Amino acid sequence: FSELENGMATIIKVFHKYSGQNCTLRKADLKALINNEMNHFIKKIKDKKILNQLFTDLDQNRDLEIDFKEFVALIAMVTSACHDIF
Numbered sequence: 183f184s185e186l187e188n189g190m191a192t193i194i195k196v197f198h199k200y201s202g203q204n205c206t207l208r209k210a211d212l213k214a215l216i217n218n219e220m221n222h223f224i225k226k227i228k229d230k231k232i233l234n235q236l237f238t239d240l241d242q243n244r245d246l247e248i249d250f251k252e253f254v255a256l257i258a259m260v261t262s263a264c265h266d267i268f
Contacts, residue, residue: 197253206247209237223264 183191200215201207207215213233217226227233240252248256 193254193257194250197250201250204247206249207253208247209233212237212240212248220260223260 196215196219197207198205200211200219202211213227216224227236236256237248240248240256242252242255243249
């Protein structure tokens with residue numbers, strides 16, 4: 183695999199690590215994923231209001247779960263925001 187393909191595979195693996203058998207993230211799952219896996223790019227989520235707002239923004243279909251497509255939107259936003267760091 184190329185470096186980019188390895189990165190893509192890692193994104194998929196990390197999503198499934200936190201999403202379980204349903205392949206969706208609930209609020210607690212999303213918080214754990216961000217706090218454990220993205221803590222150098224996103225400030226740790228401690229405030230419930232911030233978590234609720236982020237979750238609402240990501241949950242495009244309003245099913246109260248974040249599916250992989252919705253999760254990829256978060257990855258794209260954070261990657262784009264952090265682009266200048268690199």
